[in-house]
Amino acid sequence: MKFHLEVDMDDAASAEESARELGRILRYWGGNLHRYALRPGDGSAVHDSGYREVGRWSIISTDGS
Template structure:
């Protein structure tokens, strides 16, 4: 399996403080991953400090394997 994190750093929240905003996002999700099943298909939206959608993370099968339908934990 693979864990993919994609963040759009062109969002205005990043501005001149991209390292701080990205650090906040990484700390938040690192601390909350235990709430999610880390199995192929698990996916969640990522928000910036102003709660605007800036990306997502997903667990996918290894490259070359067929995936399952995305699932979101709540």
């Protein structure tokens, strides 16, 4: 299996703001990790601190199924 996380970073934000926001997203997701089965096909939208959808995570099968 592969874990895939894609987050669109706002081009208008400074590097510092982008790093802070990405850190918040990763902490939030990591803190909720126990809530997911983490099986191929699982996934969900990723939201920023303004509750805007900025990406998605998913579990991908690597065995071709």
